[in-house]
Amino acid sequence: MELKESLKKLPEQPGIYFMKNSLGTIIYVGKAKNLKARVSQYFQKNRNNSPKIDEMIEHIDSFEVVTTDTELEAFLLECKTIKELKPKYNRQLKNFKGYKYIKISIQEDYPKVTMTAQQKKDRALYFGPFTSEGSVENTIQFIKDFYPIRKCSSGALNSSSSGCLNFHLGKCLGPCRGMDIKESYGNQISIIIQFLQGKDYAPIKDLHAKMKAAANNLEFEKAAQFRDQIRGIRHVLNKQRIIKVSRYGRNILAAEKYGENGVKLFLIKGNKLLQVESIPTLEKDDAVLEEKLRNLVAGCLKPFKKEKEGGLSQEDVDEAQIIHSYLKNKNNGIRSVHIPASRMDTINYRRLIELLLQK
Numbered sequence: 001m002e003l004k005e006s007l008k009k010l011p012e013q014p015g016i017y018f019m020k021n022s023l024g025t026i027i028y029v030g031k032a033k034n035l036k037a038r039v040s041q042y043f044q045k046n047r048n049n050s051p052k053i054d055e056m057i058e059h060i061d062s063f064e065v066v067t068t069d070t071e072l073e074a075f076l077l078e079c080k081t082i083k084e085l086k087p088k089y090n091r092q093l094k095n096f097k098g099y100k101y102i103k104i105s106i107q108e109d110y111p112k113v114t115m116t117a118q119q120k121k122d123r124a125l126y127f128g129p130f131t132s133e134g135s136v137e138n139t140i141q142f143i144k145d146f147y148p149i150r151k152c153s154s155g156a157l158n159s160s161s162s163g164c165l166n167f168h169l170g171k172c173l174g175p176c177r178g179m180d181i182k183e184s185y186g187n188q189i190s191i192i193i194q195f196l197q198g199k200d201y202a203p204i205k206d207l208h209a210k211m212k213a214a215a216n217n218l219e220f221e222k223a224a225q226f227r228d229q230i231r232g233i234r235h236v237l238n239k240q241r242i243i244k245v246s247r248y249g250r251n252i253l254a255a256e257k258y259g260e261n262g263v264k265l266f267l268i269k270g271n272k273l274l275q276v277e278s279i280p281t282l283e284k285d286d287a288v289l290e291e292k293l294r295n296l297v298a299g300c301l302k303p304f305k306k307e308k309e310g311g312l313s314q315e316d317v318d319e320a321q322i323i324h325s326y327l328k329n330k331n332n333g334i335r336s337v338h339i340p341a342s343r344m345d346t347i348n349y350r351r352l353i354e355l356l357l358q359k
Helices: 005-009 037-040 053-060 073-085 089-093 132-146 182-196 202-214 218-246 285-301 314-328 342-344 349-357
Strands: 014-020 026-034 062-067 100-104 113-116 126-128 253-258 262-269 272-280 337-338
Touching: 005 037, 005 053, 005 062, 005 337, 014 037, 014 132, 014 349, 026 037, 026 073, 026 089, 037 062, 073 253, 073 262, 073 272, 089 337, 100 182, 113 132, 126 132, 126 218, 132 182, 132 202, 132 218, 182 218, 182 262, 218 314, 253 314, 253 349, 262 285, 272 285, 285 349, 337 349
Parallel strands: none
Antiparallel strands: 014 026, 014 062, 100 113, 100 126, 253 262, 253 337, 262 272
16 A cells, blocks of 8 residues: 555544554654654654654655543653653664763762763762753753862872962862862762752752843843853753652652543553543543542552652653653643652542542
C-alpha cells in the first residue's frame, strides 16, 4: 500500500509511530497526540527540517502505529520503546554528546567547580546530566563570581605568599598563599552544594536585584546578561530537582480523562510507570472507586523503604523530564498527587478520588 493511502487511514488519536526502511527495520520511533496529523507532517514539504531529518525521511519506506487512550500513555510508551529498540535516527537526531555535568572535586583539599561531559568514579560530586551546555556554563560562571573559590585552571595550586589577583580582588579565599584555610573554604563549598540542590535561593534573589538595578540605570545590556544568568541557573536547578525526584522514586498517582466517560489512572515511581488502570467516570458508587484505587496502590507500592541513591542515565533523565513536564502542564487536563511512601498505611482514598476526579 502506498504511503499516501496509509496516511488517509491513520486514526486521529494519541499513540506512537514506527518509521521503517525498505528492509523493514525500524529507524525511528515517535509519539503523537494526533497520529494522523503528526505522521502526515513527515511527508509534506518543509524547509525548516534539519538535514538529519530530511535524511531520515528519504529512508522511510513504510510505517506502523500503536494507538493509546491518552497522550501520557503515548509519552511513556515512546520512552520504553526507544530504550528497547534503540532506533538509528532517534540517537542521531539527539545530541547525546551535548549532555553536561557540574563537577565539584570534593576529594581535593580545595575543590573546584567545573563542567564535564562524563561522570567518572573519582569520588567527586556530580550534578546532572543537563541538556543545555550554555545553562551549565552560565551557572558555573555565576558560582565563580558569587563565591570566593578557586578560579585557577590548573589542577595543582601554585603556592604564592602574596596570593593571586583573584585573592586581591576579594574573589577567592587564596588557598595558593600556602595557608591552611580548609575549614573556611569547605564552608563555601557546602554553601555551593546547598545552592545547586535548590536549598538556597539567596543568590538568585541577588541576581534579580542586580538585573532590576541595571534596568533602572538604563544599562540594558548588563540587565540582559543578568537575565540570561537567571534563566541558565533556573534550568539547572529545575533539572536537578527532577533528577532528585526520579532518583528517590517518588510515588505519583495521576488521572487523565479519555473518550466520553473514561479515566486512566497512572501509578508512577520516579520515572517508572508501575501500573495503568482504566475506570469509568460515571461510576456512582465511591466505595467501588475507592476499592479499585486501594487495590491499585497497595498492589504496586511496597511499604516505606529508603531508596538507594544512584546515578541516572541520560535516557532516565529525559524520561523523568517528560513525565514532570506533562504532569505540570495544566492545559492537558491531567491531575496528579504525590503519595509519600512513609504514609502508605494512612492514605485517605476517598480524598484521593476527590482530588483526581474532581468529584
